[in-house]
Amino acid sequence: MKKTILDTPYNLSLLAELGQPSVCQPRISQLITALYENMFGVVVDEELEQASATVKTRIAAEDKRGIWKGKIFKKNQKVVVADVIRAGIQPSHQFYLKLTEILHPKSVRQDHIMSQRIETASGVEGSKLSGSKIGGSVRNAIVFIPDPMGATGGSIEEVVNFYQKRYGKPKRFVVVNLVITPQYIRRLQKIKAPLCLYAARLDKGLTKTDFIYPGLGGVGEMINNTLR
Numbered sequence: 001m002k003k004t005i006l007d008t009p010y011n012l013s014l015l016a017e018l019g020q021p022s023v024c025q026p027r028i029s030q031l032i033t034a035l036y037e038n039m040f041g042v043v044v045d046e047e048l049e050q051a052s053a054t055v056k057t058r059i060a061a062e063d064k065r066g067i068w069k070g071k072i073f074k075k076n077q078k079v080v081v082a083d084v085i086r087a088g089i090q091p092s093h094q095f096y097l098k099l100t101e102i103l104h105p106k107s108v109r110q111d112h113i114m115s116q117r118i119e120t121a122s123g124v125e126g127s128k129l130s131g132s133k134i135g136g137s138v139r140n141a142i143v144f145i146p147d148p149m150g151a152t153g154g155s156i157e158e159v160v161n162f163y164q165k166r167y168g169k170p171k172r173f174v175v176v177n178l179v180i181t182p183q184y185i186r187r188l189q190k191i192k193a194p195l196c197l198y199a200a201r202l203d204k205g206l207t208k209t210d211f212i213y214p215g216l217g218g219v220g221e222m223i224n225n226t227l228r
Helices: 011-019 025-049 088-103 154-166 181-189 219-225
Strands: 002-005 050-056 067-073 079-085 108-120 123-133 142-146 172-180 193-200
Touching: 011 025, 011 172, 011 193, 025 142, 025 154, 025 172, 025 193, 025 219, 079 088, 079 154, 088 108, 088 142, 108 154, 123 193, 142 154, 154 172, 154 181, 172 181, 181 193
Parallel strands: 002 193, 079 108, 079 142, 142 172, 172 193
Antiparallel strands: 050 067, 108 123
């Protein structure tokens, strides 16, 4: 598994604000948008296929040297963005729209998966998928999974196994988190699938009830304004 931690001052500054109890909507969504906007460029530069291009610029009408040659993204490569409801709703749709700007829109698809942790008084005892809306095969596709929090890794493992079992094996899964734990990394390293992980911050670990510390709090609840 390829792992990249983008612990830049920009990302860390936004995350520091996002984790403060006084921050509420609409600022929460603004911060998440800014974070994923910044991470998007880094992720696609590494993960999308590129091709050589020759572009006749506006200058070419005056000077034949006005031809630019260089690398751009292959327009027709197949990509899928998985929305893991509910913390993943906002960043996944953001990734989906950004990908349609740089690739052929018909090559980009968004899927929706309902996954939730099974929580008890002693902590998290796994996760379960309770519903999905999948647009078809993921063979030869890059599957992006933008999901803010990486705590135990159970949900991501469920999603990856679900795709591979029912919809084929993609080129790779690209998981994009804001905050993750060492336990999460170890769990993902055991998944039998081509997988790349990007995160804005690596936190210290899990509490007794399997929440991230220092953490941000319940991002799904924060985004949907259900945190009381």
